[in-house]
Amino acid sequence: MANKSKLINEQQDVVVTQLPCEWTLTCTSQPSGAPQMIGNEIAATVPGCVHTDLLSSNLIHDPYLDCNESAVQWVSHCDWRYETKFDAQLFAGRSHELVFHGLDTAATVYLNGQEILKSQNMHRTYRVDVGKQLADGENTICVDFQSPISFGEELKQKFEPRPNCYPGQGNLMRKMACNYGWDWGPTLTTAGIWKPIELVTWSSAKLRDVQTDVNVVGANGVIKLKVEVEGSVDNLSLDLSVGEWSAKCKLDQGRGELELEVPNPILWWPHGMGNQHLYELNVTLSSGEQLLDSKTQRIGFRSIDLDTSSDEAGSEFKFAINNLPLFICGANWIPDDCFPSRLTRDRLERRIAQAKDANINMLRVWGGGMFESDDFYELCDEAGILVWQDFLFACATYPEEGHLPAEIEAEVRDNIPRLMSHPSLAIWCGNNENIWGFQDWGWQDALEGRTWGEHYYLNLLPKLVAELHPSGNYYPGSPYSGSMNLAANADEHGCRHVWDVWNDVGYEVFANYKPRFVSEFGWQAPATMATIQGSVSDNPLTSTSPGVLHHQKASNGNLKLERGLAGHLPVPESFDDWHWAMQLNQARAIKFGINHYRSLQPHCMGTIVWQLNDCWPATSWAAVDGAERKKPLWYALKHAYARTALTIQASEGGLRVHTINDNNLAYRVAVSVTRYSLDGEVLAEHSSWRELATRNNPAILDVPGEVATSDNPRDEVIVARGDHCEAFYFFVEDLDLKLPKAEFNLDIAHTESEVLVTVTAQSFLKDLCIFADRISSDAEVDDMLVTLLPQQSRTFTIIGVKSLTEAELRKVGVIRTANDLVVS
Numbered sequence: 155m156a157n158k159s160k161l162i163n164e165q166q167d168v169v170v171t172q173l174p175c176e177w178t179l180t181c182t183s184q185p186s187g188a189p190q191m192i193g194n195e196i197a198a199t200v201p202g203c204v205h206t207d208l209l210s211s212n213l214i215h216d217p218y219l220d221c222n223e224s225a226v227q228w229v230s231h232c233d234w235r236y237e238t239k240f241d242a243q244l245f246a247g248r249s250h251e252l253v254f255h256g257l258d259t260a261a262t263v264y265l266n267g268q269e270i271l272k273s274q275n276m277h278r279t280y281r282v283d284v285g286k287q288l289a290d291g292e293n294t295i296c297v298d299f300q301s302p303i304s305f306g307e308e309l310k311q312k313f314e315p316r317p318n319c320y321p322g323q324g325n326l327m328r329k330m331a332c333n334y335g336w337d338w339g340p341t342l343t344t345a346g347i348w349k350p351i352e353l354v355t356w357s358s359a360k361l362r363d364v365q366t367d368v369n370v371v372g373a374n375g376v377i378k379l380k381v382e383v384e385g386s387v388d389n390l391s392l393d394l395s396v397g398e399w400s401a402k403c404k405l406d407q408g409r410g411e412l413e414l415e416v417p418n419p420i421l422w423w424p425h426g427m428g429n430q431h432l433y434e435l436n437v438t439l440s441s442g443e444q445l446l447d448s449k450t451q452r453i454g455f456r457s458i459d460l461d462t463s464s465d466e467a468g469s470e471f472k473f474a475i476n477n478l479p480l481f482i483c484g485a486n487w488i489p490d491d492c493f494p495s496r497l498t499r500d501r502l503e504r505r506i507a508q509a510k511d512a513n514i515n516m517l518r519v520w521g522g523g524m525f526e527s528d529d530f531y532e533l534c535d536e537a538g539i540l541v542w543q544d545f546l547f548a549c550a551t552y553p554e555e556g557h558l559p560a561e562i563e564a565e566v567r568d569n570i571p572r573l574m575s576h577p578s579l580a581i582w583c584g585n586n587e588n589i590w591g592f593q594d595w596g597w598q599d600a601l602e603g604r605t606w607g608e609h610y611y612l613n614l615l616p617k618l619v620a621e622l623h624p625s626g627n628y629y630p631g632s633p634y635s636g637s638m639n640l641a642a643n644a645d646e647h648g649c650r651h652v653w654d655v656w657n658d659v660g661y662e663v664f665a666n667y668k669p670r671f672v673s674e675f676g677w678q679a680p681a682t683m684a685t686i687q688g689s690v691s692d693n694p695l696t697s698t699s700p701g702v703l704h705h706q707k708a709s710n711g712n713l714k715l716e717r718g719l720a721g722h723l724p725v726p727e728s729f730d731d732w733h734w735a736m737q738l739n740q741a742r743a744i745k746f747g748i749n750h751y752r753s754l755q756p757h758c759m760g761t762i763v764w765q766l767n768d769c770w771p772a773t774s775w776a777a778v779d780g781a782e783r784k785k786p787l788w789y790a791l792k793h794a795y796a797r798t799a800l801t802i803q804a805s806e807g808g809l810r811v812h813t814i815n816d817n818n819l820a821y822r823v824a825v826s827v828t829r830y831s832l833d834g835e836v837l838a839e840h841s842s843w844r845e846l847a848t849r850n851n852p853a854i855l856d857v858p859g860e861v862a863t864s865d866n867p868r869d870e871v872i873v874a875r876g877d878h879c880e881a882f883y884f885f886v887e888d889l890d891l892k893l894p895k896a897e898f899n900l901d902i903a904h905t906e907s908e909v910l911v912t913v914t915a916q917s918f919l920k921d922l923c924i925f926a927d928r929i930s931s932d933a934e935v936d937d938m939l940v941t942l943l944p945q946q947s948r949t950f951t952i953i954g955v956k957s958l959t960e961a962e963l964r965k966v967g968v969i970r971t972a973n974d975l976v977v978s
């Protein structure tokens with residue numbers, strides 16, 4: 155029986171019907187040694203992929219658990235066939251088209267036994283006229299996928315060697331690079347129909363591409379609309395309307411261009427700068443009275459400029475929204491699941507809410523992943539989070555021959571029009587680390603003069619952005635210094651990455667740099683304990699037990715974690731202490747880096763931390779782990795990215811308090827600096843009655859010598875306090891600090907939906923965290939990394955658990971302080 159299809163739009167001449175979700179999957183070729191699969195037909199879901207279908211049919215174990223990833227490698231070596239039946243009505247005089255929104259990756263499509271498409275680009279939308287093959291009534295569609303491994307091997311034969319930092323042939327084809335494995339993600343190279351397929355029918359003409367370029371010029375919102383029409387092109391008119399404003403034109407040869415000015419629109423702002431006002435934009439295509447096709451988009455009026463002009467220090471990298479410069483408090487974004495077809499709008503909404511709650515105002519969609527779903531950009535529009543969108547090139551050389559240039563151009567022509575209308579879309583970027591790699595990582599020797607992708611980053615992509623999205627910003631790479639004659643990762647120019655800190659040295663080295671913009675810097679830590687326990691069944695569970703180690707993909711990751719403690723914290727003995735020390739060190743490392751870079755504004759105008767999220771449960775640089783739980787780093791980001799913040803920085807002359815303000819309004823605040831002994835005695839104090847920090851221009855207060863100079867560095871702390879913000883400065887690292895044994899009282903109160911835990915310090919408590927996930931895997935606390943002087947209290951709110959007892963809170967690992975790691 156053929157499946158019933160769902161009618162999406164019956165109002166207009168163009169009718170869009172989504173093909174059914176129920177398909178079958180069969181293996182058509184398998185490697186020796188794999189479980190017997192050929193001929194075994196299983197139920198499949200579209201959108202989806204072979205791994206998720208095999209998982210639903212219990213034919214593989216969950217590859218996110220334990221070391222199961224290794225046991226499913228055979229899946230990537232098989233060829234697979236997806237098949238389904240669907241009903242269609244053939245109308246004489248109408249055109250019939252199948253639209254494939256996402257085929258991953260090497261596929262041949264047959265309709266009723268006839269080949270209609272060969273595709274090899276996961277990022278493209280393919281439209282196929284099926285007027286000749288479509289049957290009135292039942293139809294059979296079948297999609298054959300070649301194994302991504304064997305496809306890669308074929309390509310490898312075609313292209314001469316091209317360096318790639320990661321295994322697999324992701325740089326020779328147009329498939330999400332991290333699907334071949336990354337230093338935070340498993341190798342689960344999949345295949346499948348990852349986005350819907352639609353049947354579209356129409357009688358005379360339909361909209362093909364709609365490019366909506368929105369800008370603000372002076373006080374006016376300006377929309378420049380370009381459309382391309384498919385079909386018979388006579389006597390067509392195009393209407394554009396936004397609220398009470400509209401424009402109309404006749405189409406010429408199937409193309410139409412309209413410009414609409416909206417006087418004094420309500421502006422769209424990133425959160426923290428204003429509201430996220432969105433307008434509905436309607437485009438209709440008609441022929442006389444007959445409505446043929448229409449498209450609705452939600453737009454926002456804003457201008458986004460990237461200033462890269464030269465100055466005395468080098469060259470800037472400064473974003474301005476509606477002519478107001480802003481410091482970017484950013485985070486890098488990777489695909490939130492290895493199998494993108496599983497990413498629901500709800501999951502993305504939770505992640506973007508977590509970003510916003512951490513005061514993040516930009517997400518960088520990193521080039522080893524994908525162009526995200528429409529949901530992602532819509533949610534960023536609503537949340538007021540800017541999007542930096544990399545084109546899809548990462549950590550490798552990319553040939554400029556064969557099928558690649560045309561495929562790249564086609565995918566960009568599909569995705570710029572899809573995404574450009576989003577007010578959150580702030581910048582298109584050519585690649586991740588490829589120019590840096592070409593200059594510094596020995597690639598030139600290996601290439602022996604062969605192409606590596608420069609043409610894409612310096613010619614093709616900027617040309618396409620200029621043509622398709624004229625008001626859009628383009629920058630050739632992350633990192634890049636504005637010219638191929640400069641070192642791509644220079645401190646003085648453009649955007650840079652800071653990776654020696656994690657890979658080679660220690661986090662104190664963040665302070666050695668004076669960058670203009672840092673688009674990547676990161677530090678690792680394990681996932682939350684509930685997430686580790688939910689994904690690894692090692693007994694005993696240790697930092698090197700097989701499952702835990704399997705979920706650490708960075709080269710020498712655990713060694714680097716351990717080395718990173720040097721000079722800061724002792725190397726822990728128990729797994730509990732290891733887990734806590736690594737999470738604490740991660741949070742401190744990143745907070746240290748952000749505080750330093752933010753204190754340098756306006757010289758430095760942004761930091762994009764590596765990385766917000768994870769695609770599976772792992773030890774990684776993420777702030778939110780693969781099971782969506784927040785690591786201490788998330789709380790550190792929320793503190794470090796607060797719109798008004800204090801930080802105490804060591805400078806040559808002594809100590810300085812930087813009052814940082816990212817608000818439009820100037821921040822006038824009384825700041826006190828007090829030196830205490832760790833038992834809470836005031837040793838010296840200074841108050842400044844008014845610090846005045848204007849947007850992106852920190853006020854700097856020199857801490858007077860009597861406060862800045864310690865009598866007993868191992869036993870003292872300086873606290874700077876402003877309005878709702880404070881900062882701490884210790885003269886020595888915890889290794890040498892005389893932290894007392896942590897003593898505190900607990901007071902627990904219950905409301906209908908929350909548990910309130912008041913901690914009253916009986917001793918100095920450094921970086922106190924409550925790990926609610928250790929009591930109940932769904933529980934979450936509102937704040938972490940809180941330092942208290944003796945007798946100070948803080949009330950924490952815990953959600954996701956009905957009641958809590960003191961005994962539960964006092965269990966090993968639930969309430970932690972830095973004190974625990976240094977006091978034996």
Ligand code: BMA
Pocket residue numbers: 336337338522548549586587653674764
């Ligand atoms: C940079 C990123 C990623 C990587 C990260 C951590 O190179 O662009 O490729 O995951 O560092 O090593």
